[in-house]
Amino acid sequence: MEMILTSEEKRIPRVLFTVILIMLVPFIISFQIFDNRGLLLPLVAGSYLILILLMLIAFYKGIGKHQYFTIIYFLIQLMPLFINSFKGIEINYQDYINIIAKSLNYFIFFGLILSIKIKKMQFKYFLRYFIYFSIIACIYNLISNFGDITNIGNITSGYEVTLKSFFVNKNQFGAFLFVSIIAFYYFLSGKKIKMLDVLILLLFIINLILTMSRGAILATIIFFIFFYLQHLKHIKLIAPIIIFLSITSLVILSSDRIITFIKNNIIRVDAGVTGRTEIWDMGMNIYVQNNFLNGVGYFTGLDLAKGQGFQFEEFHSLYIDTLVSGGIIELFFIFILLGYIFIHCITKCPEIGYKKIYLASFFGILALGIFESISFFTLGYVGTLFTVFYISIPLLLSKIDK
Structure with a gap:
């Protein structure tokens, strides 16, 4: 569906995406580009001032209402x-x-x-921005860490590699991917699923697994469980999921190497x-x-x-x-x-x-x-x-x- 929005209607979704991105930029500059932590504080302060200005301009109609709880x-x-x-x-x-x-x-x-109040198309417009950015983060992660990824089968500990894209650490990237998967589900809601959609979701999940961030992986699993529990009556949706999980489980259980890898590097039982x-x-x-x-x-x-x-x-x-x-x-x-x-x-x-x-x-x-x-x-x-x-x-x- 083509998103026909006026420039005014596009302003709110653009601002919501921009304030997320603008608060990430200081960390990219400080840790990825210059590797200078001293730049972080002034960059965060500058970004935050821009954030305040953008939000006040976009949502000025809400000023003066329901603000006593702020105090x-x-x-x-x-x-x-x-x-x-x-x-x-x-x-x-x-x-x-x-x-x-x-x-x-x-x-x-x-x-x-x-x-x-916003329109449904405005929300979809925001999601489109966020998903594009998530795809870029995932592709960058795969390209910049290609050597580590190809050697990942030989590692003996999940701490030997840190696949974090352009984020500060793998847990931060994992949390971002957890949110990206949720954003993608919002975007797919009510939409006819295409092969490209499946590939994008797989891209997010593969990158999430590569982070080996157990908290983010657990949160995503809980999201999937509670989401699909609400669709048990929809056999057309549940049946492919059951088939996919069954095949995946058989593949994992048939390989001692895969089981060992998951146990040592993702679950990390010994590490508690x-x-x-x-x-x-x-x-x-x-x-x-x-x-x-x-x-x-x-x-x-x-x-x-x-x-x-x-x-x-x-x-x-x-x-x-x-x-x-x-x-x-x-x-x-x-x-x-x-x-x-x-x-x-x-x-x-x-x-x-x-x-x-x-x-x-x-x-x-x-x-x-x-x-x-x-x-x-x-x-x-x-x-x-x-x-x-x-x-x-x-x-x-x-x-x-x-």
């Missing part, structure tokens, strides 16, 4: 820093930047979107959760020992952890990151927000296909949040990607015009 969210984040000052805990200056950015992003990606239990324990200790209700601020919490020998830059869990940042109060606030958006989308979205995809992806993202520091409203690429797809888009889908 509440700001106070929830400010409270731990206020308490820290009384307890003599040295506050990391980045926490002040963090709470301002998160409050602004809440205002922009939730508050402004609440009053906006790759040290995450120790990381999670440290995060929980910082949270419990300091402020159960309010947390201590994310970067201040990291400083406290590093004072006890912690050597990482995150706690590798959405839930623990949030507890350290703003305690049980902020985690409760985020859950209430996600629950509100979930109910809003499921009950009001007029497109049944979209609702089924969102429902399945919702369980996938909850699972991914256990193992990865995905985030909502934070400053940076990951925060922007998941905020757009799990805050803004479900709200837009709840009011989409067929």
